[in-house]
Amino acid sequence: MNRADPQVLVKMQLALQKLSTCFDKDGSKRPSSSDVIEDDTILQKLHTYVDTLLQKNDNVTGVTWAQSSGLIDFVYKALDPNVVNIPDSAGLIAFAIKVLASLFCVEETFDNFADDKIMMDFCIIWPNIRNDPTLTSAALNLIESLLKHSSGLSWLLKNGVWEKLLLPSLRSPSIFVQRNGVKVIASYVLLVAETEHFKTLIKDLIMICEKFCELRQHVNKTLSEEIRQSCLCVLYVFKEIFVRTLGETSMHSKIEEAGGVYGRLLRLIERQPPVSSVTHATDVLILSALHSFQEKVMEYGIVEQFLIDTLCTDMLSLAKALLEKGYMESFFRSSVNMHKYWKLLCTKLEKNRNISLQSEESVLHILTSLQVTPVLVLYQDQGCINPTKEKILKKWNEGIHSRINIKESIKLEATKVEKHLKTLLEKDKNHAVRMAVVCISALINTADHLREICAVTIFQGLIFLLCLMTNQISLIRFHEGLQKTTVEGLRVLAVKFEIDWRKCFVSVCLMGLLCDVMYIPNITTQVKVCTFKAMKACVSGFIPPVMSMLVNSEPQKANSLEHLGQLLSVYLVDIEWEVRDSALELLITCMTLAKEKYPYFVDWVFRYKLNKAVLTALDDNEGYVRASAFNVLSCVVSIDKIWSELENENLQHRSLAVVLWEGDTPVRRAAINLVKALFVANKFRDDDVNKLVINIIQKSTEDTDDEVRLSALEFVHAHIQENLQKSGMVDGEFPSVTFSRGKITKLDQNEVKKRIFSAMKWMCDIGYLNCLLICVNDPVTSVEQKARQIFSFLNNLFNKYDIKINSTGMERKFLCNMNSGIKSEKTSSSSNPELKPDDCVVSVAGQNVKLTADTYELDRIDKAISDILHSSLLDNVSSIKRPTAVSSDMSKTDPKMLTITADDVPMRKASIPIVYLLQSAANFSRRISTINCTDDLTVVRLLSLLDDILLDGCKVEDSDGDDQRLHDCY
Template sequence: MSEIDMENKLRRVLFTFLEPNYEVRDQMYLEKLFIHISEGNGSAGEALTAVCEEWLQELVKVCMGRTLHSSITAFTVRVVALIVKDPERFMYLYKKQVLDEVIQLFKLKFLDNVGVRQAYVTLLSALVKHSEGCDYLITSELWKDAVQFCHEDTSIYVSREGIKFITEFLNFLLREDSGKVDAVLNLALGPLTSNSKKLIPALEMTVKILETALFGSETCILYEKLDRFNLDSLGWSILNNTEEKEILEKVTQLLTVLYFTSLQYQNKTSDVTYIQFNEFQSKLYNLLTVLATRRLIPVFVKVLVHSQFYWHKTAIEVPQESDRRPVVFEIQLIILQILPVLSTVVNTKASENECMESYKNKIFELTSESTQRLGYCVRDIIKLLDNAPELAHMAVVNLMLLKDIMTRDQAVIVFQTMMYTLTDFLPNFNTYVQCGEDYEDNFVIQNPELLSCVLEMVTSLIQCFNITWRDSVETICLFTMLILLLRNSHLTSKLAVQTLQLMLEVIQKFMPPNLALLVNTMEGSSISQLGPVLYKRMHDTNWEVRDSALEVLRVVSSIAEDKFTAFQDHLLDNDLCSLCVVIVENDSESYVRASGLSCLGAMVRVSKYWSNSLASHDLPGKMIACLRKESEGIVRREAAALMKEMYELRKIPNSKLGEVFQTMADAAVGDLHWEVQINSLCFWCKVIEQELSDQGMIDGTFPSVTFSRVDRKIVTLTANEVKSRLRKALDKLSSLGCLQVLLATLEDCNLQVAQKSVEIVTSLHKLLSQYGVLAARNSLPDLISSNCLKKDQSDKPVPIFDTFAHEHSRLDNPSVSSRSNGDVQARLKASDEVIESIIQENDMRLLQEVYNNKVNGVEFKGKEVHHRTVSADEFLTALLQLNLTDIAERTHWLEYCSDDLGSLLDDILASQIERESNAIDCY
């Protein structure tokens, strides 16, 4: 579509919005239209913007006398915001008085609409992007509207955008006109002195302004401006006179950021001295002490979370005194934050443990005297509370917020804390590890949320920091802990899944001592209990647990192949291979069956698993039945992947190969699940690779000499010999149905399938061209249409490809090549008519056929496929005619239809016409 046509269509749509009683039928239309306008660039973007400016001028004239739909008004204000980001366009709308008129229209009629308010604040934020807009904000005093919206707190989105605008506006004023800063601060911070409904939003705004001072380049000026408000005294006054949780959280955050801003101010004016840092730390610790003594532990933890973020962003160097032991401030913060967790440790055996004592000594050595005093105070208070486990749970949840900014040293301390917390949920190690019995533990029943958070935290730390025994000696016990935890009879299904997921991570990271040291034995270690635990969990009544257990088994099977071969006998001794087959056949949940097949895919790669167990279960036959009878696509997908693995490893007996090839051809062409088709095409990739390998190809090329199995001697691979071998491979692939599959899937309706087929065909095309097999041939009709079917007089389906094959044989046969070309053209015309008839086939008839097939018990879960072998000559001829770039063109076409501005405008106009038609139909 040309730019002019696009402009005209956009103009029609926009002016349609101004029609009386226009109703917005779909909000997404407006959202998508705005995105297209905002993403316009170059000359096309300029043209669209010009159309919007023209529309806005008309809107001001039309809408002063009547009311637009609120969605159209919000859209209008957002478009204005988009335009005024550019200083020149801002000046154009300002001089035309369009900007003033739109704002007045909004303020008169839509002041209470949240969507329009948000759009209005977006407009103000756009104006603050350049000095001309900021000057306009100052003279018009529109910034006061944003402050008012924030104080009224009608919507979290409006408040958030409003506060963001105020901070950006203050940054401009600090750089260009600091004299105006006082007026903004007076209005924004005014409600702090009164205990009104505006107190909470005013506290939130003050926090954001202080954060602007903390992280901005104008820290000194803004901090000095804020100093006259005496925020420290004001905050403590509010803190001492309220019990409301939300106010407490806001005012403590205010005091926290105030102390950090004060330290940052000192850091920017001169280097922070030891005395100044101690003063800062005393203020912060005093706040924490007050919160602890008032038993406000949740607020206590939140202050520490904010402190961690502020310290991470400022990274002020802590001054040290030579006569004192150096302390790391972020370590002090993290240790204070884990206090609620440490205070819940009730397992006396863990306290007596040598590692536990070492951990306590480490904590003691890392902390300063003031941190230790505060820590003992908090510990004694928490031990008196009845909800200590709940506080520990809350502390771990807040620790999760910090994992992205933690240092490695902090992460190790948290990891060790979580490890000792896990011991609270376990019995004595030695007793239950050796006996292998299940047990009951009431602490798990009483505190499932805490255990869940601890498991999640340990998993996240291992993933983010790759913690090993070098960082924490406690890692050597983690696998044992998980084994014990899975033996707990009271473990919920959610906790069992989390434990298995952590176990999976532990095994993948080779954290158990046997795996870490690659000691290829399992005697006397907890890892010897893995098989029985997995066997039990694979029988769990909850399908998520069975699925997670199978995922662990899959990883263990992969490791057993060559990294830790002791797992081979272990899994066989616990009959896990046979159990996996039983699950694949009988489990009621499709996800579990799919996971079981994925697990078998890893197992078949281990020779001992195959020879001692899997070979006796007729897996090829079971996969054939699965691909033809299974109703769930995800299961068939994994069945196709397993079939590929077995074929690659030559695990399929010759007696089954014919049925396997037929089944995999059906699945590649006719399955209704695209991932099944992809995996089936991957199977055919392996078939091609194996046939080429049988003809002497090594790593994609033919060597100069090779051993001939037929002649039982070494032969030289001349050019003619290579061509002959490639023709033999093509003939074999033709007899297997592979070439038919490739041509059929090239025009599959699913682009991923077609692209995979193109990838394979392109690779073959390159190979055959490289060795001179693909020479110029007679031009024939497009052979891809062999997928289409025609019906003869007996109504029996016959591939149209037969027609083309017949023509090909006539052209290649001298005895019949003298026949008139008119006959060929007539047949080509007939084939075109057949294709057209299929395209115009009645949809209801097609649906009826599908329904009848289903009722009649057709086993294959896909489109009905009729095969006729494509010969090597036919395939080579097809390769010369194929336009493989057509797939990319189809992709582009789909993107155009789904994400094109012209298509969207057509939809909007069509919806309006449809609405009018429906209105007429009502009469």
């Protein structure tokens, strides 16, 4: 996008002048509604474009362009102290502040603005700003941009932004403003860490936190909740400061000198604050202890054993204090974060100081032993444990403690804390169950940061808990929350750490235990769905190495996969559609394995009549279930043994009918996948492909849903590759010798070019090039990239075999250097005026383009391509009205008798000469072309937005896609 574009400059000036009429002080009456932009979405988009333009490096500074476009004058008017009181002006003022923030981000210095009137006016309106969340959010963005300049930081300190704007942002009614305020305050505090201001700021934060905790005990419930949230924000600030400096700079001593956080937060817990406050306070305490440890490690330059002992002692003291005050839940929720903080500390210390902590993990093992205590208590207290299981459990527990390498006195203290926790949990079994759910949920959320050995330990504990649930005399057999979290925890850990029998021997029992869970009476829908997801992870994860033993084996009644087949035969017809859909998703995984390397699943499908259940699901009332059924069939149509049972089900015409008439998007997408699978497996007749499939797929490239369009493009790509393979291409290239129909054929360079030319001409004649030209400017990135990927594939093929447009001579003929017969034919047709093709008109992306007789001239080609793709009418391709899917009632027709005829399908796209394919492939395979097209589209959208503001300031239709709409909402 060129910010020097005259259209952009002129329309920007006019639009800003129109917006500035809201600030006219000559009249006392309120501006008319047409002058006030009430739709903040428009201003959000305008700021996005302005920010992009300011970042452009066109040898013009951001300030210069802002002055020439009228932005500076607009900001002066918007920040006038008299404007802030005008009704409905908050959106425009916020826009002006954000523009100023963007300007400071691209400028190298703030000195030119330090004493400017614009900054003085900004200071004056601070009291009004902090009362409005929209203005506060914009002001925080401006402060954040000023913090990037040393002179900007000095200006903020001199004008008292801490008391006037930053601290009040923590009391904002908007949670988004509070979060942004936390981030900006943390940045501000860290920038003044080496100055005398640091102690004052830390003292203020600690004092505010203490005052908030004291005040909330004396106010009503509503105000108490607001104060609690503000107190959490203060704790978030400390947490942000500690996390940012962990492994880099020690903040423990500095903060302790400023008033101390560790001791004061411990005293704060004694006032019985809410659990949420204690949880976040515990996070800060853990980080403070880590910073103290980090400070000593940096000082010594090596990890001494007494430092590890001290850290473990601090963690045990914190755990003991929380348990004594009754904050067991806070301990479980916060202690799991130690895994994340320790991983961050290890990474940064090794990177910055070359200090390794990989072998020093005793503190993690101590906390892990405490975190699995609820599981241990539940397992031992159910009366289901026999001597063998007790021996296994004891060995598992001893394994945890054997990895703790610290002083014996500290080990003894850790044992005392564990026994105390165990005693508290044994007093109330319901409380133990709830704590188990809390702990497992917290561990799931931090699974990305767990050490593998800790993850395996937790996995083993969850396996014990799952065994307990499947026991008929267990008291926790029917606890829904515990069932769900346990199964989900096992799935997450198994997938994340690829746990198999080599890492954890009990993992071989997981599939059988999950099958047993499904037999629990009155199991809820959510637990069924979670269990099927876990089974899917088992089948696609660590079951396949064991599954090789099942190939060509006789049916085994005790095999967990046989139990799975029985379960699927029941749950594929479950009353809840979520369960049916989850069962089909699991079946997709099994059929994918059957197709690739495990034929065991083929007989397994017939044994439990799952193929019939899938065919029944094609007519399910729920669209997602129908889509999953089509996806199952996509996996199996290439398996001959299964296809022999499906051959008479008329899947070819049924899938095409769904693509044409189905109203649910997921079903259309899945049906296209089935059409592709049937085509690749050669299940369509050639006549059906030419008359039905191609036309329907081309229609789908203009579908209202981007994923359907993407699936249609994938079919186009597969069809092009299949046609090239018929011409002799193998693995992306043409071999010099081919064996076909019992004959050995040698392919010289001219023969290869002839075959490629024939395949590409076929592609252009049937209208595929037309579809690609439409999709290459699709507003959804994935669709656009797929179209460009196809062009890139073709361009690589052209370059590899030197197929190009010959630009020598006046005629500039298209030459492929084929055999002499082709050459003579081309020469005669180009030299004889009577043999020139007739003029024709084709429709490309909804635009009529005239192809003249001298189409092969290179300059005409460039001009026509430019007309198609870069004209003002077609730049915004997203404005094309895509056809709405029309649902057709096919229930009255027997699916086996359903027939699609040529009269039912839409017209095929117009053909385009092959020369356009060569030029398009060259253009769209270049990275710079993508950037230019995107910039051109951005300019068109910006001009359209400015036109809307100039017309009436009404809302505009958003054509940027879901991502942009979501950004605007926030």
